[in-house]
Amino acid sequence: MQATIITIGDEILIGQIVDTNSVWMSHELNQIGVNVYEIISISDDREHILSAFAKAKQQSDIVLVTGGLGPTKDDITKKTICEFFDDHLEMNQEVLDHVTMLFKEYVKAPMVDMNKDQALVPSKVQVIFNQYGTAPGMWIEDEGTVFVSMPGVPFEMKALMTDGVIPKILEIGNLPFIHHRTILTTGQGESTIATRLEHWENNLPSHIKLAYLPSLGMVRLRLSSRGMDKDFILQSVDDQIKQLYSIIEDIIVSESNDESLIHAVVQLLKDNNKTVATAESCTGGKIASLITEIPGASQVFMGSTVTYATQSKVDMLGVDASIINKYSVVSEQVALEMAIKAQLKFKSDYAVATTGNAGPTQGDSDAPVGTVYIGIATPEKAYALHFMMGNHRERVVQKSVNKVLELLQKELIALC
């Protein structure tokens, strides 16, 4: 089963917002065996929508459309759906009741005609209930292709997908099994790895595809396969992964199996009933913010200090000022102290710390741009390591975050 994702709205095309919806939808479709053939972003323009619909219909079984469902004049998706499917709008009482309820409960402002119009839907569609907003999801089948229209608000779309669209796609049935396994490596570049893997790669069975995904000091190797025989797919990919381990065991950090590193770390903490705290300088709260994005993080996350200014490392964490004066604020000793003091102050089992210079200009120390020290405190030991993360601010921060999570994961795995 092939899918096309269409996002409608000028805000993506003029560079005002990042499209995070498409990647989420792709991931969910992949999980249930639907292959995403193409993702396309177009403007709120009648002709462009019609031509994109026509192309998507030709090339796919499922078309997911987001955006353009607001009550205002610039939103024309619903009208254009009517035109494409030769349909007309009808008032849907159930949706109207829901919109009325939402206004009464949350908006506490009188409804205007424009709000009531949110309950107008094309007569041929099946409504998918949107508990979080006024624009309903709409499911319409046409000559073997399913079109689904959803609002572009991320959490409304996500709830509609999870509760309505995915179950309905599963009902269609006969979906293949899609399987990805991703191995995280560190320490060698993609060409070096490819050279080491040349013989193995040349002998990969044709139903298994290999991709190299280099990113900020790490290379991910992804094996993908799909087919109706789930056991065969699982077994044959597993066989290849075992071979992979035997060839490049020295550089494999972990298997990340489509879960991001942060999920793995939080899960390890939960499984082992351990807590963590962070003391962040150059990473500016990014590690804390990533951890707390995960529901239930409060079980394992004690807190963080972002001690951006040098003095705050003393005032907030209790880092000894003489250590800073002696070794400079960007140093192994300070990273170590930060981790140890964070562990102490937050009463956590583990603590991680970063201090460095991400650029673009020199900060409170003489350390060259790209210098980062990472401190790790565990129940048994504490240490700090030195890294050079390159000359680009974004890269320095992201590489540091990745490295911290990688080190923490290693410590947690060692614990098991």
Added chain:
Amino acid sequence: MQATIITIGDEILIGQIVDTNSVWMSHELNQIGVNVYEIISISDDREHILSAFAKAKQQSDIVLVTGGLGPTKDDITKKTICEFFDDHLEMNQEVLDHVTMLFKEYVKAPMVDMNKDQALVPSKVQVIFNQYGTAPGMWIEDEGTVFVSMPGVPFEMKALMTDGVIPKILEIGNLPFIHHRTILTTGQGESTIATRLEHWENNLPSHIKLAYLPSLGMVRLRLSSRGMDKDFILQSVDDQIKQLYSIIEDIIVSESNDESLIHAVVQLLKDNNKTVATAESCTGGKIASLITEIPGASQVFMGSTVTYATQSKVDMLGVDASIINKYSVVSEQVALEMAIKAQLKFKSDYAVATTGNAGPTQGDSDAPVGTVYIGIATPEKAYALHFMMGNHRERVVQKSVNKVLELLQKELIALC
């Protein structure tokens, strides 16, 4: 001038990474008067690349292509470019010298044939120099359409665009002026605003386009226009903005003119030589992390405590435990204390604090999911406000972050 952006790589289509390149490129193109007609993500598949190239050629003057330029076998863009333009690969000595230098300087591993092959380029292309990586940018003109191929690594692509591609597009010349102004409002929904603006909207000149962009407690109103007469465009949009102010002045927070709120806040702090600190509970470090994303933030940002666990509010910030016991950890009094204590501990001019329950489950307090208290401390005063941010974790956190920035901006504007 119309552009199409094509991103090549399965990682987007299987939902493994978010495409942040396209939005960045769109924004840059828009700035110089190039209209982005379509953004399309496709897989590393020969036929799909060829058909996307053919469609893009028909519909646009400029086609920006990213991805698929790595040294490994799964990267086939260069080969497919040769096929599409009926061309062949030739060794480029300048690129080879650069790749050799990069290996000597940074990789410190011997080069293999695969690395040398990075210097093979189609004979018809003009090479655009990639200072940060081994894959060169490639510019090729064909029957009036320019194709530009760039690596997908964000900072490599960005440097290629800024230093090479944008200047070359500007040389083609005769680009129109594209102008957007975005007004940030708060307190009313988009339908209420649209009702108030109905008469004005109906009388907008046809060369000015209005869009409503609702997002988490705020609605942005964007006016867009384009044309060759820059002065006329600027003037006529400005006239409409003035009318807009006169109609809905009560709900306008600021003009965000494509800058996000966070940029505006950091700029205000810099302009006034003031500093800020944050004490974050339910926002989990998101505010700190946003601030520190901006280069030069260290001038204005003193630091943050993420006091996720209740006890850490006492231990780290020095919030009086009796206040927590009396009023509960999610309360106006605790938010106020957190802000005051953060201001004191970080010795900052301003401090902001959040405490709340983002869900999905009850945390350390009895407050229902969605309850958030925001504390603000300024050089003159301190206060805390109560908000209900809805029943969805992502929404609660993001709305809280937005609200904090909005309140802080108001205080900073009042100062000027």
